[in-house]
Amino acid sequence: MIQPLGPFDYIIVGAGSAGCLLANRLSCNPEVRVLLLEAGGADDYFWIGIPVGYLYTIANPRTDWCYQTQPDEHLAGRSIHYARGRVLGGSSSINAMIHMRGQREDWDHWAALGNRGWSWQDVVPVFRALEDYEGGAVHGYGSGGEVRVENPRVHWEIIDAWRDAAAACGIPKIECFNSGDNFGCAYFQMNQRRGRRWSAVNAFLQPARARGNLTVLTQAVVQRLVFAGRECIGVEFLRDGVLQRAEARRETLLAAGAIGSPQLLQLSGVGPQQLLQALQIPLVHALPGVGENLQDHLQIRMQYRVAARTLNGIANRWWGRAGMALQYLAWRTGPLTMPPSQAGAFAKSDPAQPSPNLEWHVQPLSLDRFGAPLHEFPAITPSVCNLRPSSRGWVRIRSPQAADAPHIKLNYLDTEEDRSIAVAGMHFTRRIMSAAPLARYAPQEFRPGTAAGSDAELLRAAGELGTTIFHPVGTCKMGRDPMAVVDADLRVHGVARLRVIDASIMPRITSGNTNAPTYVIAELGARKVLAG
DSSP: OEEEEEEEEEEOOOHHHHHHHHHHTTTTTTSSSSEEEOSSSSSSSHHHHSSGHHHHHOOOTTTTEEOOOOGGGGGGTTTOOEOOOBTTTGGGSSSSOOOOOOOOOHHHHHTTTOOTTTTTTHHHHHHHEEEEEEEEOOTTTSSSOOOOOOOSSOOOOHHHHHHHHHHHHHOOBSSSSSSSOEEEEEEEEEEEEEEEEHHHHIIIGGGGGTTTEEESSOOOEEEEEEEETTTEEEEEEEETTTTEEEEEEEEEEEESSHHHHHHHHHHEEEEEEHHHHHHTTTOOOOTTTOOOOOOOOEEEEEEEEOOSSOEEEEETTTHHHHHHHHHHHHHHHHHGGSOOEEEEEEEEESTTSOOOOOOEESSSSSSSSSOOBOOOOOOEEEEESSSSOOOOOOESSSOOOOTTTEEEEEOOSSSSSHHHHHHHHHHHHHHTTGOOOOOOOOEEEETTTTTTTHHHHHHHHHHHHEEESSOOOTTTOOOSTTTTBTTTTTTTTTTTTTTESSSOOSSOOOSOHHHHHHHHHHHHHHHHHOOO
């Protein structure tokens, strides 16, 4: 027996970064009824609000889907943990909080593919309208928007020295990123307010929760989209063991992210025909690109012992932990306000690149993996990644059941270009770590170690050390080609009253952290929905 619910004008699947913004914008009109469905729970877990709490929310099934990828040949055959937010706010409730727009070339590339309205010139005003920078409308940032952007509340001598070393290697020190060409080295700006995480719930959902026309349901796992022919008329979802059906009089909007959105389309009969036939899922519409084009940033976590104060030495001592807690409680400063990475740098792997294609995330700490204890010795981790990988992976359901996690295959380092850039990035990291400004800290490479000297050895080390920065995108890409899933208005090709509005629509990944671009995708998507 299916329990009916509604009807609603709009149904939004997923209350992450995109879904929270969409719920806010669409419910502004009191005459419109909006249903927001979230498979996870409430964002009331203690560690969500404390920035360093990512150490306790990632790989925690209370807040993370805890996906595992398929083994990758070029990652030494490894399968890796793949975190995605399973809570109100989605990944904005567990992410690194780094505010990064991407670069001009990223967005202009989207527009050059025929996606009108998505160029850098188009999106910069949207970024500024959303932003509320603590310094006001300076450095190109906006002021007064919902997305709070603040500077770090703790600095490290070793990070300052790393910036000096990068400058000595030709990467200049700059005030901040996000100007369109990120070449340089700076501390990251973060989505925080006075030392607390500022998620999509804080920014968009909380201000809208009191509206009588907005219904928010948590622990609501959508099983499939409901179609009448090729027209999406609603969803079926499971909540508290009861199967319910909600009707959407206007549109259904998928905002479940680069894993969840293609999974739900495939479960509902929209996707690669051969896959759906193999799983005996009735075909609604054949779209071969659903779940394909998966892209992510692979970070290569090189690590160095240093003769300096780092988080390792503080967090591994009871008095250090007590001091951090006191500093945070009294002044909302100190290491508990830290995102995983404090500073970053952007540069080109070779002069032929149109814009910087390497990014470093520099951490004043080291550990074997997320969730593992920090090392007992002082160390830093200058991770380097290729911002525009040419390797492509996929997301494919493995059964007709929504409860079964899909197969996720990244195909990291699958192309010769990506392998070459990985090695170039590691060589560049070594040059920085060998520069004069770091000499007094006596850096000693322990991962991968100086024994890895040749390009072949470094490539093997890249496969052994490489892991995700949690930036999956592209699995419902926007465009006009045969593998495109949505058009420039984010409508699903060949299906009526259905859009995808999240990071899965990116034709190519942006150069940097992907949360801020997802807000822009949602804002432009909301405008397109309201325009009809």
